[in-house]
Amino acid sequence: MVLDIRSARQLRRMRQRDLAAAAGISVNELMKLERGLTVPPKKLLDLISDCLNMDVNQLAVGQNELLKNPLTGEGYITARPESPTRIPRRKTPDSTKKSVFDLFCGVGGFSFGFEMHEAFQVVAGIDILGDRLQTFSRNHDTANAYGEDIRAICTDILESENPRPFVIVGGAPCQGFSSLRPFRNIERNDLRNNLAEEFCRIVHDLQPEWIVFENVIGLLTYNKGQTLQAILGAFEEVGYRTSFKVLNAAYYGLPQCRERLIVVGSRKGKPFKWTQPSHWCEHRSMAGQQKFVLKPLGKLFAQNLQPAVTVNQAIHDLPPVEAGERSTVYRDDIESTPYEIFIRNKAQQLTMHEATAHSPRMLEIIRQAGANIYALPEGTVTSGFSSCYSRLNGDEPSVTLTVNFTHPGSNRCIHPYQHRALTLREGARLQGFFDTFEFLGTRSQIVKQIGNAVPPLLGRVIAQAILESD
Ligand SMILES: C[S@@+](CC[C@H](N)C(=O)[O-])C[C@H]1O[C@@H](n2cnc3c(N)ncnc32)[C@H](O)[C@@H]1O
Known part of the structure; x- marks a missing residue:
């Protein structure tokens, strides 16, 4: 072997x-x-x-x-040029609302959170992958969707086709950060620019009031922290006063512990008021005990906090399905939780609730699965991290969802008590996507669209804080 x-x-x-x-x-x-x-x-x-x-x-x-065939995790593609596409907006933006540009938009989970606020509307999104862009466009009526390598995007076009952005949000994939150059050396439309520099170039040209740069926690320590410092330095150079924190979405009401590094910058130098957590759960941050991890106070002092939303509270109104089965009707024999009512968003028909058709061998593994890989009898599987082939705990928020959550071999993604991996609908719910948010593409594309997204709830929290800080 x-x-x-x-x-x-x-x-x-x-x-x-x-x-x-x-x-x-x-x-x-x-x-x-x-x-x-x-x-x-x-x-x-x-x-x-x-x-x-x-x-x-x-x-x-x-x-x-x-x-x-390396296991690249979240650092997937940076540039795989498809032929450029444009999907025009279907609705004229409302001139009384604050405009948002979403760079590296994916399906636009993060910016969708901004739109949960009446004050904001998304007017433009850019992503290199066609399926992401289709989904983004379907759910962002007032946005022009640009399907192109961001390095080839000309800001004159963005400027002439869209209202001026009040906020630019975006999360440049973190590969290739090591070669960051001072901003003054960045050439327009230079394909050697790395993607964080691209974010900076567009910010420099369009001068929004606020910028929100989100990324993986790994950026904190990547290249001994020098890369993050270089990015912050570049933001300062183009005129933004920044501050950054690590936010865990579970502390803001998502049924998932998902941490993100968020950098916020103000062109007018306004201090940004970070929103304090509203929920509490036991969680050890990937970033350790650092002071920039925004945590609720200890449980004893947490009288004003709600307990974090659990997996069961997020998906228990979905009917049980076996491996390979699907269901298109909601359960009507149980009372939905407040999170389920919120996330269902009055949807009438249940979609994407179809379980992977596991092989007999995989079903055998799943039946024996527990909290981690060591729950399996010795020799059942030959490889995997400790969280592979493991069940979610229904009484806690889920662990971080990956781009492979329909495969039991991926990070803990087996249903708490049914013998199968999560369905797409369950994954979307744990990420905080409304049941009415439409995902377009093949099943495997949709799994990645969901797994790669930034939870809309985090966007909503930042949007609110920007309003309060402006
Ligand atoms: C983490 S995902 C974005 C998630 C998104 N913010 C959300 O909330 O749903 C990063 C996105 O960057 C896109 N991307 C990567 N390289 C790119 C490039 N060179 N130009 C444009 N988009 C790119 C990927 O296709 C991917 O959809």
Whole structure:
């Protein structure tokens, strides 16, 4: 059997942190090796194979296999040019509302949150992927949707076809950040620009009152924090006073612990008033104990906080379905929770509630699945992180949803008590998308659209705070 570092480690039931310590590297470095994102120097591979008590040549074969198909996680494509498309808006923007531009819009989850406020409307979105753009456009009537590599977008066109933006939001994918240059060296339409620079270029040209740059938590420590500092520096250079925090969506009423790094900047130098959490749950931040993690006070002091919304409270009004089955009607035999009433948004017909048709072997694994991979009898699976092939806890908010949540081998995504992975509808609910939000594309595209989105609820929280800070 060909084993890479991760599968060999798991076979030996060794924890990542123990192997990292034994090999003298950080857990972060080990994670990169296990995902096939970096190549271990010969000396390190020797050491790791010793710790795993296996032949180094065998391990090298396993790692080489992994390198051909690395597990990239959230750092997916940065640029895969399709032919440019434009989907014009279907409704004229209301001139009394504050306009929002959504760069790297995906399906526009984050900016949809802005539109949950009457004061805002989204007028433009840009994304390189056609299916994302179709979904974005379908749900953002007043927005022009630009399907293009952002590096080829000319701001003169954005300016002439849209109202001036009050806010520009966006989350540039974080690959390629390491080569950030000072803003003054950025050339217009230079395809070598990295994507954070693109955000800056458009901000510089369109001069919105506010900017909101959201990203993965990894940006905090990426390149020893220098990349984040360079991005903040670039925002200052184009005239924005910034502040940043790590927000966990579960603290604001989402039934999912999903952390995002949010940078907000004001052109007029206004201080941004961060919204304090409204909900409480036990959660250890990926960013550790750092002061910029916005947390509720300890439980004892949390009298004014509500308990976080749980998985069961978000999906228990959906009818049970077995693997391979689907249902198009809501349950009428139970009382919906406040979150379910909110998220259903008066939808009449249930959509996207179809479970993956798992193979008999996978069903066997699922039936035995528990809180983590170690709940499975030894030898049931040969590889996987500890949270793979695991059930969600119905009495807590879910863990972070991935772009693979319909596959049990992905991060904890098996239904709390039904024998199958989550349906698309359940995933959309955990991300905070209304049942009336329409997703377009194939099933596998839609899973990625949902898994990659920023929860609308976070957009709503930031939108409200901008109104209060302006
Ligand atoms: C994290 S997703 C955005 C999620 C979105 N903010 C939401 O809330 O739903 C990042 C998006 O950047 C897009 N993207 C990546 N490289 C791009 C490029 N060069 N030009 C335009 N869009 C790009 C991807 O297609 C992806 O949809």
